[in-house]
Amino acid sequence: MLAHPVPRSFLIALMLACSLGVAQADEAARPTIETTGESTVGARPDFATITIGEQSAAKTAQAALADNSKATAALIEALKGAGVEAKDIQTSDFSIRPQMSNVGRSGGEPTTIVGYSVSNRVRATLHDLTRLGDVLDKAVAAGANSVNGIQFGVANASILLDEARKAAFADARRKAELYAGEAGVKLGALASLEETGAAMPVYANAAGMPAAMAAPIESGQSTLSVGVRARFEIAR
Secondary structure (H helix, E strand, C coil): CCCCCCCHHHHHHHHHHHHHHHHHHHHHHCCEEEEEEEEEEEECCCEEEEEEEEEEEECCHHHHHHHHHHHHHHHHHHHHHCCCCHHHEEEEEEEEEEEEECCCCCCCCCCEEEEEEEEEEEEEEECCHHHHHHHHHHHHHCCCCEEEEEEEECCCHHHHHHHHHHHHHHHHHHHHHHHHHHHCCCEEEEEEEEEEEEECCCCCCCCCCCHHHCCCCCCCCEEEEEEEEEEEEECC
16 A cells, blocks of 8 residues: 655645754854843932831820820821922821739730820931931930931932943953953853842931930932843854
């Protein structure tokens, strides 16, 4: 019995698949140069966020809440009077907790409620850093007894990061060209590019700062950093 003849279209498809496989294998075997690039960009803060609030205590929850609400209202008015806009003031934490006592208990377990504490903290953003010390002073003078931190930030951080990305890639290409020159070959097209890290600026956080240290405050300067990994083909 004679075998059925192989269709011409099948043979063409097989030839194309074989050619594609050879091309892909050749592409995978093509020599490359892989380097990393890094860049940092200086950034000076242009806004600050402070977390500040009131802690009150009383024998009953109602009394503690009333005292705290009055004190917090005074704090918010002080922040506004110091130049912080209403849209930049936001409640960040509010809690009511019982105060326990273990007096007279042999096991030492706190089972008696002797009072209640109320905590109300707000997060305020200030865009004029020259007034930061004054804002803190006025907030403390208004009765704020909890300063939980000061964080500085940069409004145009994404733009600065893009500048760092360009410089990081240029650094990776420079290294690749150096290696290609030393190896006596010519650098070809970019084969792959990966960002290995982009760090936003981190500034000192004055957490737990005593009221007596409310001013002066120095924002200082930090950096934004970017790292990339690039792979270049060797031209033939």
